[in-house]
Amino acid sequence: TQLLEQSPQFLSIQEGENLTVYCNSSSVFSSLQWYRQEPGEGPVLLVTVVTGGEVKKLKRLTFQFGDARKDSSLHITAAQPGDTGLYLCAGARGNEKLTFGTGTRLTIIP
Amino acid sequence: KAGVTQTPRYLIKTRGQQVTLSCSPISGHRSVSWYQQTPGQGLQFLFEYFSETQRNKGNFPGRFSGRQFSNSRSEMNVSTLELGDSALYLCASSPRLTTSGANVLTFGAGSRLTVL
Numbered sequence: 719t720q721l722l723e724q725s726p727q728f729l730s731i732q733e734g735e736n737l738t739v740y741c742n743s744s745s746v747f748s749s750l751q752w753y754r755q756e757p758g759e760g761p762v763l764l765v766t767v768v769t770g771g772e773v774k775k776l777k778r779l780t781f782q783f784g785d786a787r788k789d790s791s792l793h794i795t796a797a798q799p800g801d802t803g804l805y806l807c808a809g810a811r812g813n814e815k816l817t818f819g820t821g822t823r824l825t826i827i828p
Numbered sequence: 829k830a831g832v833t834q835t836p837r838y839l840i841k842t843r844g845q846q847v848t849l850s851c852s853p854i855s856g857h858r859s860v861s862w863y864q865q866t867p868g869q870g871l872q873f874l875f876e877y878f879s880e881t882q883r884n885k886g887n888f889p890g891r892f893s894g895r896q897f898s899n900s901r902s903e904m905n906v907s908t909l910e911l912g913d914s915a916l917y918l919c920a921s922s923p924r925l926t927t928s929g930a931n932v933l934t935f936g937a938g939s940r941l942t943v944l
Contacts, residue, residue, distance in 0.1 A: 749931065760832070760918050760935030761871075806871065810931045815861075815884050818871040 721745055722809055722819035730825040734796055739822040741790045741807035748810050750783055750790045755804040797826045830855065832921050832936035840942045846907040849939045853900050853921030859883075860902035861926060861933065862894060865916040874917075877902050878925045906941075914943045 725740045741750070749768040753761035765774050767783035767790065774781045778801075780793040794801055807819040833852040841847050853860050861884075862874040873886040877896035894904040900921075906913055917940075920933035 751931070753935075759937050760920070761933075762935070763932065766932075808931075813927045815873060815876065815927055816931045816933065818863075818873075820870050 721817045722807055724819040724822050728823050732827050736795050738791055738793045741819050743788050746787050751808045752792055753806040761806055799826045799828050802826050832934055834919055834936035834939050838940050841909050842944050843909055845909050848903055848905045849917055851902045851919035854934055857921035857923050858900055859922040859925050861920045862904050863918045909943045911943050916940050
């Protein structure tokens with residue numbers, strides 16, 4: 719059973735468009751992280767959110783943690799080819815190990 | 829400072845063989861976690877080592893094992909390789925035990941294993 723479900727699984731859009739990807743769970747997490755993994759590389763941490771309702775911005779990327787701390791979203795404004803990659807969410811519950819989501823593979827078409 | 833280094837980056841083995849992968853964490857990081865990444869299963873946790881002791885273990889068979897040395901470098905070994913073991917094996921280092929509530933992982937680029 720996958721604790722963290724990400725949607726969509728695949729997304730291909732034109733450069734300049736906006737997009738949102740989701741990370742959902744029935745469990746409550748004490749914190750949630752987003753990673754981006756580019757081909758041939760390991761995942762790189764983008765952001766950590768810890769408070770329900772928290773919104774963090776990283777240039778054109780906006781991350782939101784759900785009020786109930788069960789879900790999160792990543793919104794990208796004016797997508798660029800450099801945003802292409804596999805986006806992974808990962809949740810921590812108390813003193814348990816980090817659990818990774820199923821991933822969203824994003825392709826930005828120039 | 830240097831990142832997490834994994835060797836080898838690519839390797840091909842045949843069924844029944846065994847393989848050893850190496851991971852050098854960021855200097856000062858004492859925790860090393862190993863993950864298996866496949867298109868179908870995503871990122872699956874194998875085990876975590878901290879101060880030379882296995883602290884957490886995922887749901888993998890005993891063919892998968894690891895160890896950590898006094899300098900925090902870690903190795904993982906897979907014996908009696910099966911076709912399904914083909915995957916990207918990632919290691920990640922952290923300053924503290926990841927179940928301490930400080931779950932900040934820095935990943936290496938991975939070792940891509942192909943089993944024929």
